[in-house]
Amino acid sequence: MEIHLNEMIMRLKEDYNVTVVASSLNVTNPEGIKFIKIPVIKRPVPLRLILFSIFASLRLLFVKRDILHTTGAIVFNRADFSTVHYCHHGYLKAGGTRADSGVSRFRKWNSDIASFIARTMERIVYHPNRTAKLLAVSNRVREEILADFPYAPEQVGYLPNGVDIDKFTVYESEAKKVLRQQYGVPEDGDILLFMGGDWPRKGLNLVIEAFNKVADQFPELYLLVVGKGEREPYYKMVQPEHQDRVRFTGKQSEPQLWFGMSDIFVFPSSYETFSLVVHEAAAAGMVIISTKVGGVEDLITHHVNGFILERNSDEIASALREILSAPERYRLYGERARARVKQLTWENMHRILIGHYDEHHNGLKEKALT
Template identity: 35%
Template structure:
């Protein structure tokens, strides 16, 4: 492995690291973390990737051991991947085994934790969001139960050497629920050149959507709409609109049950004020064209989209969860609220009435997000690799 200044390690041989994840690409926080690690770390490390999907631009940079499996339902995908990837991993000779959470039964050196299922259950008292439809609750509940069982198996000193937590908040959850495994913090990053204010893009996108300058565009980005609080955002907007002279719109970027949430908006009288754009590869354009980012989420560990919003100089309304609470900086960059429509409405009314405050919060958010780059993220992981390979650091048990 090369040192931070680019020089090879003593001996000159690059370490061989096995990365194990369901998918590695740019569409999602946990998927993006390994994608950036490969892009920025492949000159220092020989990566072997064990995954079902791998972005085409990454394939020439690594050795890919593809896992073929069903994509749905997720509980079946989770079990199938654990078995098939576990078999493939046993044939990989690696100095470091780095997994994306508890997804294979094999021993590992590092587990990157982008979601702590024990922490979710402790924080919410549930296995699934309570306001989702019964079939989704059953599917999510089964998936969460399987994930909890996997955590209890994998997150033991006999099976894992180190956690790589993406925020101080999730590090605290891991120390509480799995205290026997040491924790390092390796935050995610943001691309400040891609996610930045752009007045020209703002004008073009709003023009294409026929949105007037005086309208206030709220933005929601992500999947898992029940957990992330799209319903709360819709009800909050509906409650805020009668108290405002300025028209509100809610733009939704991501995959979810559009018909169900459009129906919710219609029942609250704002059906014409919500627009669904589906999954997009150009999310930065929506950040640049919007006025306030809204994420009344039930649980997060880092929330990459919140940091991308902040890097784009968007003020945000969010709940006090891991990652977002650190980003808010005591209210300088965002408004933290309870996960209730009336609280979201109050925050929206206050921000709508004070454009100067929105500008100040956006500037503060961009400064805060500037401390979280993918370069720093990757270096924190490479530093952890060096620590684990140092003399006297011990070694992973076989199996």
């Protein structure tokens, strides 16, 4: 979401006078942007959500504007657009819950209350009389909106996240070896990459189970886990004889390098609205194994430019055997995935957004004339 906002704001400011109303401004270049800071406490999260909604709504009453574009259900003012990155009602209906293991009672209450507030705000804000048009980041989110809120199909647009295809690009074999040597990763062999946080939801346990099932057959297969999480319980899941072939790197500031040095990307998440990390892996030309979650189903076609599987380790292991037994054949999947994701540049997403603005502006003119 933060990446999306930065990329859109940086482009919009070239043609519009942009005012950002937020608790902080994190953009590449703030020059030319008017920033109105809404000071709120960071914790507890439920109180922060309530205070921001109230203070930002009041402040917006005094902001002159032609278009009010929000990110999510965050203010009570009438808005022209809201980009929906995450539908809390949709997540709940899909069976999404927070893993309770190791979570204190206070943190669980905190999460439950924050979720309730977010759903209440959605009920208030996501109505055509309050927000004229919603822009969903994936077809999955669009379907959730249409199922839960009183919008006609033409009132819910599509504005996916973009990908920087120059930053996330294909590394040829020699460049891969240099990267691997630089980061202490085996130069030869095949690298299976898992990247992300919230490991229970994103299925790291399933990745490790699948790795255990194929590790004996493919002794030159290695697993990299990039992202923040509780390492120890997952490391213990790796069979002892294969633990030297699994590396937990922690969160990395330059993910494109880890995509560049790897070969296969695996992502058995239970729920996503738009999986940017899968799109970045596609831009890097990797062979992708994923579940059918938001954004991925718009990008990957099974056995055409990747693998779409059920969420279990047996299917992941089967796909790995297939790929590793004929790597040259399946390298084509990565090339096709990159070709597909090239259509999702930030420049193209900016053009789509401007198209929504122009359509809205023309609609207002026609309404005024009638």
